Amino acid sequence: MEDVITEAAPPSRLLEEDLNNFTPPSPLLPSPFLLFSHSQQPLKPSLLIIAISSPSLSLFNNNFNPKTLIASLILPELPLSLPNNTLDIHSLSSTVLIAAVRCSIPADRAYAVANVLLSDRIRPDSVIILDSLQPMNHRGLLSSDRAVAFKLESLAERKRADGEKKLLDGLEYYPSGSVVDGLGAAILGRCQVLNIRASLCVSWPQFDGSVVLLLKDLLRRCALPEFDFGLSGDDVLKYGKSKDHVFQSHLYI
Template sequence: MDDILTEVPPPSRFFQDDLNNFAPPSPPLPSLFLLLSNPKPIEPLRPSLLVVAISSPSLHLFHHLSDKTLIGSLILPEIPFSGNHIQPSVYDKSCNIYSIDEDNEQVILVSIQCSVPAERSLLVAKLLLGDKIVPERVLILDSLQSQNFRGRLSTDETLSFKLETSSERKSRDEGYGGSPLLKGLDYYPSGSVVDGLAAALLGSCQMKNIKGALCVSWPEYGTEVISLLSSLLHQNVLLGPTLEFCTESNNGDGYLNRIKDLELYT
C-alpha cells in the first residue's frame, strides 16, 4: 500500500506564470513631470552645464552653494510631500532644480534628495534630458557602491573615479570643446559597474551624443569626500571663484549630523 504522506504529489495543472493570471494587475505608477519657471516656456532651457547631484556629499555641497536660484522641481507622485519644508531643506524628500549664472553662462543644478527606484530611472533621465532641458554638457555626481566595485574599499581611504561618454572623451582627445569636466581623475576600474539613476543618465547622454561625465566617490559619508568634490568642482572650472560653498556646521545640517553619528561607531 502506498504511503500517501510521503508520495510525491501530482503536478499542478497550472504553470506558475498561469497562476498569476488570477491575481489583479498592479496599478500603474503615476506619470513623472517637471515644473519649471521658464521665462520662455516655448523654448527649452539650454544650459552650458547640467549638474545632477545624487550622492550625499554633493547634495550637501549644493545645498550650501551661494547665489543659486530655485527654478523648478522634478515631481515623483509616489513620493509624499508631507514632512517637507516650505524652504528647501536637506531633510526634504524632493528633486529641486536650481540655476546659477556664471560668466554669462547658465548652469543648472539638480539635487536628487530622494531614492529613485530602478524602474523609474530611465523616465527620470528622459525628463532631465528631454524637451525642456537641452544641456551642452552633463556632470553626474554619485557615490561608489561597494557591491559594484571590483576590489577592496576601506572607509579610511577617499577615492573618486570617472566615466565619460564617447563625445566627451573625443572632445578631450582632440583638444576642443572647452576644459574637460573631470581632468586628472582616474577612470573607473574595469570590471566594476554602475547602476541606477547615474547609469541611466550617462546612458542617455551617450544615446543623445551629449558630452557627459560621471564621478563616483567613496566613502558615501565623510568630510574628506566633501573637500574632494569641492576641489574637483573648482579645479575643473565648473564653478567660478565668486561662488562659494558655505559648509559651516549648524543644527539644521542633516548631513554633518549623520557624519557625527557614524564617527561614534567607527
C-alpha cells in the first residue's frame, strides 16, 4: 500500500494555462499620451531624431531648453514629481525635431510608446533612432577602447528613390545573428508598418566621449550638415571615459 504522506502527489488534471483562469488578470496600464506646449496641430517634420543612448543625449544636451520644447509624451505610471520621467520633443529647426528619451522605457511598454510617438499627431518623413548596443545581444567581440556603430533600416529606407541621400551613410549593417530589442526596435518596427524611411543606429561603448564624437561626425555628414551642436571639446572630456569592459558575447555560439 502506498504511503500517502511520503509519496509524490499525482500530476494536476488541469493544464498550466487553465490554472490562470482562477487568477484575476492584471489591470491594464493607461495608454501613454502626448501633451503639447503650444499648437495642437499635427507635426510634420522632414526628420525626427530619437535620442535614446546616453552619448546621443549628451550630444544634444545644450539644445534642450524650455524655448524649444514642443511636446511631451507622458507615461501615466511614472510619477511626474521625479525628473526625466517624460519623453520630451524639442525643435532643432523648422523641419527637424528630436525626442529625448531620458527615462528607461520598460520592454512591455515600448510598443505603446512607439505607437503614440509615431501617430496621426506626429508624421515625420524620415526617422533616425540613436540607441546603444547591448553587448548581450551582439554576436562577436566588443572592446571599450574602440567606438563602433552599426545600423538597421526600414524597407522604405532601403528602397529609397534614386538620388535620395541615405539617412545614415557610411555605417556598416548590424552583424547577422545579432539582435536589437527595447524602444529602438519598437520604433523601427513602427516605421516599417507605416512605410516611413527610418534608420536605427546602435553604438558602443554605452558611455564614452568617443561615441559622442562619432555620432556628431555621422549626423553632420548625413543629416545635420550645418547644425550647431554647441558642444566643445571640454564638454566631451567632461563626459568621461567608458567604464565598459571588453565583452565577448556567446550569442548563437
